[in-house]
Amino acid sequence: MALKRIIARLDIKQERLIKGMHLEGWRFLQDPPQKFCAEYYRQGVDEIIYVDVVASLYGREKLTEIVKQTTDHVFVPITAGGGVRSLDDATDLLRSGADKVAVCTGAIKEPQLITEISRRYGAQCCVVSIQAKKNGNQWDAYYDIGRENSGRSVLDWALEAVALGAGEILLTSIDREGTRKGFDLDLIEQISSRVQVPVIASGGLGTPGHAAQAFQAGADAVAVAYALHYGLCSVGDIKEYCRNAGIPLR
C-alpha cells in the first residue's frame, strides 16, 4: 500500500503564483512560484502540482520555464497542467521536466487525448483533473477553470477517464476550493470508492486535521494550496497530525 501523499498545488498565471476561491477571484502572491516550491521541498512535500490557469490564452512557455527551473532543486515528482489540448502539449511539459501531465478541458472536449497520452507515456503520466461542483444531489464535472458545466456527473466522467487510460484523478471541489472549510468528504468517498486509480483530493484544506479527514474518506493524496501559500500550516504540521492519526506517510 503506497504511503499517503501531501502535495503542494500551485496555480500559476503567467510567471506568478496565484490563489483564488471557488476557482475565481485570483490574487497574486509576492514571491515567484519556484521559491514556494523550494520551501515546500525543504518541508518534506511529497509532490508538486502546477496548474497554469491562463495557458490556453497565452501558451505554455511560462509554465515550461517554471517547471524547468523547479526541477533544478526540487527532487520529488512534478505534475503540470493547464491548457493541455494535444499530445504535443503534453510532450512539451514532460520535456521541460514534469513527470505527469494534468488534463481537464482538453480531455472533456476530446476524451481520446487521455488515451493518446496514456499510450505514449504510460497511464501513470496522465492525470485527469476534474472540477466538481454540487448541483442538487449530484456533482457535475466542470471545465474551463470551473466556468463551464460539461453536463456530466463527476462519477461518470471519472469512470470513463479511467477506462480511457487516466492513471490518477485530481479531484477539485469548486465549492470548497480556497475556502479553508475542509474537503468535500462525500465527494471524495464517492469517487475514490469507485475508481481503480489514486484520487488526489483538492480544495478546502484549512487545518492539518482536514487532510486526515480526506485520507479517511479514501483519498490517496491531498493537494494543499492556500494553507501552505499563506503559512497557515507547514507540510510538516500536516504530516505530524496525520501520523498521529495513524495515517502512513513519508
Add this chain to the structure above:
Amino acid sequence: MAQKIGIIDYGLSNLLSIYRAMKHVGAETTVVSDPSEIENLDKVVLPGVGAFPDGMKLLKQRGMIEPLRLHAAQGKPFLGICLGMQMMLGTGFEMEETQGLNLIPGKVIPLPAIDSSGVASRIPHVGWEFIREPRPGAWYNTPLAGNAGHQPYYFVHSYFAMPDNPDHVWAEADFGTLSFAAAVRNGVIFGTQFHPEKSGEQGLELLHQFVQQ
C-alpha cells in the same frame, strides 16, 4: 582523472530530472546518445519511462545494446532506473515478449490486479513505499548502505522484475500481499524500480553513493 559518468539517451526517459539530480550530488555527467561513446564511460546510468518493447526497440535502433552489455561485462558500474532497470533483466512481458539486456537473468511481469488475498489493487502502482533489505548484509558496501530502510522511495510502475536468482534481489517492497524486487543487483550492476531522482534527499543519497563508490 575525473570519472566519466554517462546518462544514456535513447529517446525514452526523463533525462533532465536524472541529469539535474546527478549534478546536484556533484557528479560530472554527460548525456550520451552516440553508442561509440559508451566504451569510454566509467559508469553508466540507464533511465527510462515507458514500455519495455519500445525501450528495447529504441536501444537496438541506436546500436546501444552491445556497448551497454560490454560495459557491464567489463565489470564497470551500471545503474538502471525504472524501465532502465527492467530492461536489465532477461525477458520482458509487457504487451509482447521482448528480449532484455540480460545483465540479470529473469523476467519482468505485470503487477497483479488482484492480490493473493483477493483484494483489488490500483495499477499503476504510484507513490512512496518503504523498502527492505532482503537478507542481512545485502546493502553493505552498496549505494543503499546509508538507507537501512528508514525512508521510502518514489515508485511509478505497472510491471516488476523477478530475477531468477534470489541473490540478485537488492531490495524488496510490498504491493498488496506481493513482495517484489524494488531493486536488483549483480555485483556493481544496480537497478532500482523506484526513482531515486524523485525520492527527495534519500534518493539523492543513493545517487551520491553510486557516484562515490
